[in-house]
Amino acid sequence: MSPNQTRTDAARDPAAEFVVTHAKDAQFDGGLRGFFEYRDLGMKPVTDGRIQAHVIRAKPGDAASGEWHYHVLDFQMVYVLKGWVRFEYDGVGEVLLEAGSCVNQPPGILHREIEHSQDLELLEITSPAEFETVAAKPEGR
Numbered sequence: 001m002s003p004n005q006t007r008t009d010a011a012r013d014p015a016a017e018f019v020v021t022h023a024k025d026a027q028f029d030g031g032l033r034g035f036f037e038y039r040d041l042g043m044k045p046v047t048d049g050r051i052q053a054h055v056i057r058a059k060p061g062d063a064a065s066g067e068w069h070y071h072v073l074d075f076q077m078v079y080v081l082k083g084w085v086r087f088e089y090d091g092v093g094e095v096l097l098e099a100g101s102c103v104n105q106p107p108g109i110l111h112r113e114i115e116h117s118q119d120l121e122l123l124e125i126t127s128p129a130e131f132e133t134v135a136a137k138p139e140g141r
Helices: none
Strands: 036-040 052-058 069-072 075-082 084-089 093-098 102-104 111-116 121-127 132-135
Touching: 069 111, 075 093
Parallel strands: none
Antiparallel strands: 036 052, 052 121, 069 132, 075 102, 075 121, 084 093, 084 111
């Protein structure tokens, strides 16, 4: 906000919505997939559940299940921070994502994880924060 601007929403306190997390303090917990660990980045409460952001990493010694599924949501983005992961998308085929790769997984696209490196870490951002995952297979499989 510039010095000449005034706050139009007097009830809103931007400082109350400020969130910072640090890797050195990170705690990873369980989540959607048992072969991954999840670090919540704190976006869900400050966006009233509109956005979820978390770092996901491979759980040591566990492998992907390879189950076809889709998510009921508005937006899902994955950015690989470290390692690699191979997905298969219905209508697209196999896609290898490596460190620095980013993918928008459109709402409802059938996909499955085929495999990942043991050092995999990725950033995932979704909207809304809570969404349904539905097991399903592509037609003809």
